[in-house]
Amino acid sequence: MVSNKNVFRVAYCPNNPNLCQNGGSCVNTPGQDPYYRCNCIPGYFDNACSSDEYCPNNDNPCQNDGSCENTPGTDPYFQCNCKPGYFYVTCSSDEYCSNNPNPCQNSGSCENTPKQDPYFRCNCESGFYDNICSSDQYCPNNGNPCQNGGSCVNMPETDPYYKCTCIPGYFNDTCSSDDYCEHNANPCLNGGRCISTHGIHPYFECDCVGGYFGDFCSDDRKYCSSNLVQCVKELDSRTNTCNKCYCFT
Structure with a gap:
């Protein structure tokens, strides 16, 4: 005759109902105290499947000092609250870009910057700016x-x-030069040479040649000779040609 002690050791589960709660199944473990174990359905834990709290009933899955938070009823039944700079389900990675949606807009590419907050930077396409490539405004960025x-x-x-x-x-x-002549079309006609006047309006003067005169070298000696009533010739002593006319008003 088999003793009760030996029956319990051989077949503990059928002789001890309601060991495993919440739909858990009992498995005999003869010779291994307590002679049974519970196979819990997903989402229940401890030796009797009585708890829906993952964290206190399992080793901490969160690495790099992350903290475990229970999420009963939602697989995997926990979430890790990672320290800044760590990512992924178990805080095992320091790569922001591969573990988060791309923060870079307008086709910008995400680049990891481990240990440098915000742990990524965006390489923007031409014409886009700010830290997430969201703006097409050059000046404020x-x-x-x-x-x-x-x-x-x-x-x-x-x-x-x-x-x-x-x-x-x-x-x-870039407004870096005060040299009018270098950065503008030559305003001087008839072969006249533009000379910048650096800060003195209109910022240039014309050095006229060949008997032409006026602010833009647009008038010649024929004008002087045909308008003697209004103008007086100023002769160039070297060439005896008209350089300037002064009109009376």
């Missing part, structure tokens, strides 16, 4: 490229995506 008091004007979709409006007396793409 870059240092002012316009020198000497010039103002930056956004030019979306037109490289270099801005233009400078210079204050009077400054020229070129």
